[in-house]
Amino acid sequence: MIADTIILVCIAIGLVFNTLGVIGILRFPDVYTRLHAETKTTTFGTIFLSLAVIVYAISRLLSDGDAQFLTLSVHTFVALIALAFTNATGAHAIARAAHRSGQVPSPAVIDRYSEGDA
């Protein structure tokens, strides 16, 4: 019974943060703010959705004693680790590529990153 409540809260948090990330992509003015909004909030929301699946698998494991739910929780955890690492690295690569392709943030007046390069 308490597991159902935890699962509902986790799903609600995950969906709210994913929705905020998509709103950020649609509303923000330039590529750096869009990237910031998308990466952080979407990764956080997906972590909570996976947490809901892990709590569900552990509750079924404790009530039924079926060993396949242990496999479900471990594999979901591995997918979560892979997603967290690849999202952070990919966001850094996109931001670096956008800066090297010549884009500047929209109200920017000084660019210390390219001064450091030169």
Next chain:
Amino acid sequence: MTDIWVAAVVVLVALIVLTMVRLIAGPTVPDRVVALDAINTLTVAAMILLAVIYEQIIFVDVAIVYALLSFVGTLFIAKYIGGELGQ
């Protein structure tokens, strides 16, 4: 209980369709890559939830493979945009 998981997946897929507005409208190529990255993350989340709905444990492995392979595509496009791929 199953209805809650299905409703969550429907919301995630609706968010994917909303993200495609930025794919079409995005003025520059890095904006479109941001949309690609968002769609990747949302699809992995939808796949993990669908494995619970169908009650097939083997389905979660597709999500792991997908998360690792989509990273390769994103990194390759980012290297090309940054001009680091050589000529």
Next chain:
Amino acid sequence: MIDILNGLVLIGLLVSALFIVRCRDLLSAAISFGIFSFLLSLEFYILQAPDVAIAEAGIGAGLTTAIFIVAIRGTTRWEGVRE
């Protein structure tokens, strides 16, 4: 509910396929093709064919995008421009 899911994924497939055909920037078309194959993989997954979904994700995400980028690097980026 599963029917609504199928309909939304098919709408996404249609939009990305139309954008591939209409766009003049070939790099944007390659990115849109990546999104198309991701959504196709999700559709196979919803139809309970995980082996086909793994093959589609591997070929569409890893291989085809990289080959298209290498091809664009060897030619021109904009459609209809001659050097």
